[in-house]
Amino acid sequence: MSTANLAPNTLVPKTGVYYCVMCHDVAPALRRKAESMAKEKGVDPKKLEEVGGLEGIYRAMGVGSNTPVTRKRFKAGKRFGVCPRHKYSTGWTLEKEEITTGKKWWKFWK
Ligand SMILES: [Zn+2]
Numbered sequence: 001m002s003t004a005n006l007a008p009n010t011l012v013p014k015t016g017v018y019y020c021v022m023c024h025d026v027a028p029a030l031r032r033k034a035e036s037m038a039k040e041k042g043v044d045p046k047k048l049e050e051v052g053g054l055e056g057i058y059r060a061m062g063v064g065s066n067t068p069v070t071r072k073r074f075k076a077g078k079r080f081g082v083c084p085r086h087k088y089s090t091g092w093t094l095e096k097e098e099i100t101t102g103k104k105w106w107k108f109w110k
Contacts (some may be wrong), residue, residue, distance in 0.1 A: 001013045001014075003021065003093065003094035003097075004021075004091075004093045004094065005021050005091035005092070005093055006018075006080055006091055006092045006093070007077075007080065007088075007090075007091055007092075008080045008081060008082045008088050008092075009079050009080060009088075010077060010079065010080055011077065011078075012074040012077065012078050012079065012080055013076060013094075014076050014094060014097050014098075015073075015074065015075045015076040015097070015098045016074070016094050016095070016096050016097040016098045017071055017072070017073050017094075017095050017096045017098075018071065018072055018073075018074055018080070018092035018093060018094055018095060019067060019069050019071045019092070019093055019095050020068075020070040020071075020072075020074065020083040020086060020090050020091075021090060021091045021092070021093050021094060022083060022085070022086040022089065022090040022091075023040065023068075023069040023070045023083060023085065023090075024069045024093070025085065026030075029033050034051060036052060064083065070083045070084060072088075072092070073098075074092070080092050
């Protein structure tokens, strides 16, 4: 069963913490692309950053600077939600599965 790049509204295969692939993979890739574009033009990305230039490029590309990756916990059998930044145009990848044993053993201790 695939646990990578699952679209919003599809069934959650496993309970756990998922991250938004747009935040996690696509935004950093775009940042690298912007940096290499700057390098091609002979511009030092570090210098650009100092004057806020590269941030302008990022914003134009729709990737904010150092925006945190959206992580959410989803329960198996439910449906995936959306990323607040990328809405429905994203996918969720399982980062940390929660091992559940079907029975809620801790209830026996109460
Ligand atoms: Zn996102």
